Amino acid sequence: MKQCKITVFVEQLSIRIKRVRGSITTTIFLCLSLAFFIMTLGMFINNRARKFLSSDEIYFPQLSAFYPKSPRPSYSNFLCNSSSDPSLHPFKLSNGSRGLRDWIAPNELSHLMSDKELMWLASMVPNIEKYPYNRTQKVAFMFLTRGKLPLGPLWEKFFKGHAGLYSIYLHTSPEFTEEPPKSSVFYKRRIPSEQVEWGQATMVDAERRLLANALLDFSNERFVLLSETCIPLFNFTTIYNYLINSNHSFVGSIDDPRKMGRGRYNKHMWPMVSLSDWRKGNQWFEVHRKLAIEIVSDVTYYPIFENHCKPPCYMDEHYLATLVTKIQPSMNSNRSITWVDWSRGGSHPTKFERKDVSEAFLNRVRQGFNCTYNGITTTVCFLFARKFQPRTLEPLLRIAPVLLGFNP
Numbered sequence: 471m472k473q474c475k476i477t478v479f480v481e482q483l484s485i486r487i488k489r490v491r492g493s494i495t496t497t498i499f500l501c502l503s504l505a506f507f508i509m510t511l512g513m514f515i516n517n518r519a520r521k522f523l524s525s526d527e528i529y530f531p532q533l534s535a536f537y538p539k540s541p542r543p544s545y546s547n548f549l550c551n552s553s554s555d556p557s558l559h560p561f562k563l564s565n566g567s568r569g570l571r572d573w574i575a576p577n578e579l580s581h582l583m584s585d586k587e588l589m590w591l592a593s594m595v596p597n598i599e600k601y602p603y604n605r606t607q608k609v610a611f612m613f614l615t616r617g618k619l620p621l622g623p624l625w626e627k628f629f630k631g632h633a634g635l636y637s638i639y640l641h642t643s644p645e646f647t648e649e650p651p652k653s654s655v656f657y658k659r660r661i662p663s664e665q666v667e668w669g670q671a672t673m674v675d676a677e678r679r680l681l682a683n684a685l686l687d688f689s690n691e692r693f694v695l696l697s698e699t700c701i702p703l704f705n706f707t708t709i710y711n712y713l714i715n716s717n718h719s720f721v722g723s724i725d726d727p728r729k730m731g732r733g734r735y736n737k738h739m740w741p742m743v744s745l746s747d748w749r750k751g752n753q754w755f756e757v758h759r760k761l762a763i764e765i766v767s768d769v770t771y772y773p774i775f776e777n778h779c780k781p782p783c784y785m786d787e788h789y790l791a792t793l794v795t796k797i798q799p800s801m802n803s804n805r806s807i808t809w810v811d812w813s814r815g816g817s818h819p820t821k822f823e824r825k826d827v828s829e830a831f832l833n834r835v836r837q838g839f840n841c842t843y844n845g846i847t848t849t850v851c852f853l854f855a856r857k858f859q860p861r862t863l864e865p866l867l868r869i870a871p872v873l874l875g876f877n878p
Contacts, residue, residue, distance in 0.1 A: 625656075719756060808854040
């Protein structure tokens with residue numbers, strides 16, 4: 471009996487030993503597998519880290535999608551398109567890598583950014599105020615148009631001889647793809663555009679889109695919005711000096727007590743926008759760079775207007791006028807520098823035809839008003855005027871050399 475018990479005990483002990491051996495073998499196998507996995511993962515991470523640290527996109531990993539790489543322009547082309555100041559020469563890189571100029575003034579206006587991405591990028595401000603290069607301040611002329619510019623030849627004469635002091639941006643209907651000749655100042659100046667409807671939020675979207683694209687060029691200091699029916703009232707030098715030397719922006723902004731003013735206020739905008747904040751103004755603005763950055767950075771007031779300012783409330787007449795009053799009232803002159811004639815009434819200003827154009831008429835607009843400029847009273851209040859129809863081009867070109875001081 472005892473021998474039988476001993477036999478059973480030995481058999482059970484043998485089975486338990488085998489189980490323990492199997493468990494130990496399994497544990498060792500798992501440990502070795504885990505160690506091999508960790509070693510493989512470490513080698514992979516090390517390899518990826520080396521590639522990442524050696525990349526020139528470490529600080530801007532997403533911008534390569536926004537601005538696809540293209541052959542770098544030759545140094546001679548760079549000099550033709552910028553100042554010949556020797557201090558700019560270090561921007562030339564012989565190995566094809568990106569230099570400072572690629573970040574401060576994109577060569578191509580085309581990009582794949584959404585509006586949200588564009589506004590984010592344009593809102594960036596360097597913490598170091600002093601520029602690491604000799605910066606020539608430029609005026610950005612932003613044209614909001616349906617298609618081609620019928621008064622383009624007049625503007626060509628206006629810009630002639632002033633390269634390096636201005637930038638041009640065109641926002642057109644998306645279906646418009648016609649390109650002017652390479653010799654034109656408007657060649658390749660069209661930005662990625664969206665459909666615009668009169669009286670809708672899309673009008674303000676287009677304005678902000680123009681501002682954001684223009685802000686990507688760090689040399690642009692002043693930003694003026696124009697239409698295809700706008701004309702300059704003075705020569706380039708006069709307008710450039712007027713804007714660059716101004717202490718204020720020019721955004722029309724008034725507290726209009728009438729139905730077409732306060733009557734358009736929507737109480738659902740309260741408390742972020744109160745009735746006392748509500749302003750009305752001219753769509754055609756001019757702003758300083760600091761204010762332009764504030765406009766494209768706005769994520770507080772824009773959604774309120776988008777949701778609660780719908781016809782008969784017109785966002786392009788109220789959003790900017792109210793926003794500037796809310797955020798930077800001291801930076802604004804509360805007047806527009808683009809003249810329009812509302813004397814005939816109606817929803818749209820007067821359209822001017824060929825028969826309306828004369829030296830006497832233009833002189834009344836040029837110097838027939840009084841306003842304040844940098845604290846001094848002046849008769850030079852408007853730098854641009856609209857709405858001039860295509861058939862006014864011939865008399866305007868005839869008058870321009872003498873009256874406006876353009877080169878013939």
